[in-house]
Amino acid sequence: MNPDRIQAELRPIGVIRSSVKTRRDAPMQGSEGAPDAWLEVNSFATEALDGLAAGDEIIVITWLHQAQRDVLKVHPRSDPPRRLTGVFATRSPDRPNPLGLHRVTIREMAGNRLRIGPIEAIDGTPVVDIKVVLADTKDS
Amino acid sequence: MNPDRIQAELRPIGVIRSSVKTRRDAPMQGSEGAPDAWLEVNSFATEALDGLAAGDEIIVITWLHQAQRDVLKVHPRSDPPRRLTGVFATRSPDRPNPLGLHRVTIREMAGNRLRIGPIEAIDGTPVVDIKVVLADTKDS
Numbered sequence: 001m002n003p004d005r006i007q008a009e010l011r012p013i014g015v016i017r018s019s020v021k022t023r024r025d026a027p028m029q030g031s032e033g034a035p036d037a038w039l040e041v042n043s044f045a046t047e048a049l050d051g052l053a054a055g056d057e058i059i060v061i062t063w064l065h066q067a068q069r070d071v072l073k074v075h076p077r078s079d080p081p082r083r084l085t086g087v088f089a090t091r092s093p094d095r096p097n098p099l100g101l102h103r104v105t106i107r108e109m110a111g112n113r114l115r116i117g118p119i120e121a122i123d124g125t126p127v128v129d130i131k132v133v134l135a136d137t138k139d140s
Numbered sequence: 141m142n143p144d145r146i147q148a149e150l151r152p153i154g155v156i157r158s159s160v161k162t163r164r165d166a167p168m169q170g171s172e173g174a175p176d177a178w179l180e181v182n183s184f185a186t187e188a189l190d191g192l193a194a195g196d197e198i199i200v201i202t203w204l205h206q207a208q209r210d211v212l213k214v215h216p217r218s219d220p221p222r223r224l225t226g227v228f229a230t231r232s233p234d235r236p237n238p239l240g241l242h243r244v245t246i247r248e249m250a251g252n253r254l255r256i257g258p259i260e261a262i263d264g265t266p267v268v269d270i271k272v273v274l275a276d277t278k279d280s
């Protein structure tokens with residue numbers, strides 16, 4: 001297989017509904033004072049939630065739809081005195097494939113809606129995957 | 141924005157070169173006896189590696205190209221006695237958007253090639269993102 005020719009079109013499985021409305025207002029990391037938010041799961045994927053419960057830790061993978069995909073170097077934490085660094089050595093949302101990783105706790109489940117947090121993603125951010133955190137591994 | 145209508149076509153930034161050749165031979169998690177492997181970064185993205193070094197911990201995000209995208213429930217760890225569970229409550233590769241998360245250590249860097257491990261991804265798996273692990277956050 002030619003690895004440049006994969007068919008890898010993401011299909012959103014849900015969306016973030018948050019009080020954080022703009023990228024400028026978003027904390028840089030969930031641990032930096034981010035609020036809780038609602039994750040609304042699309043109907044086709046609701047069945048895939050079976051087995052999750054309030055209190056569980058999950059990794060939410062988002063598609064950072066406002067990010068720039070042609071950026072390869074940034075000043076870490078948007079701090080100009082810090083030298084330009086490759087985006088793979090940072091957590092910048094700007095990168096070739098702008099996937100966001102958010103480790104959060106499920107606060108509440110209500111049908112296809114999960115209250116989760118803390119999470120810095122802005123309102124309307126598409127969600128592309130959810131993975132439970134395994135207690136016995138660190139790759140989460 | 142209609143969250144069902146995002147433009148989210150992933151572009152591979154590299155590929156895994158591993159001694160693990162088939163999904164059947166792959167450990168279920170990197171921590172379960174997986175080997176080291178090479179991550180070959182495509183030339184367009186090599187600049188984005190600047191700032192990474194041997195010894196760094198990174199999250200590699202892969203596109204699990206052999207996974208099934210229409211599976212919503214599985215038996216955890218492919219163990220039939222375990223009850224059918226939603227894929228979001230598992231780490232099954234089969235899921236609507238088959239993204240793999242691999243927390244690994246960089247063993248060695250040689251130009252656009254990184255020796256990383258341990259990693260359970262099979263040979264030829266496309267890589268779509270690399271993120272450094274931040275010491276002061278757990279969302280990795």
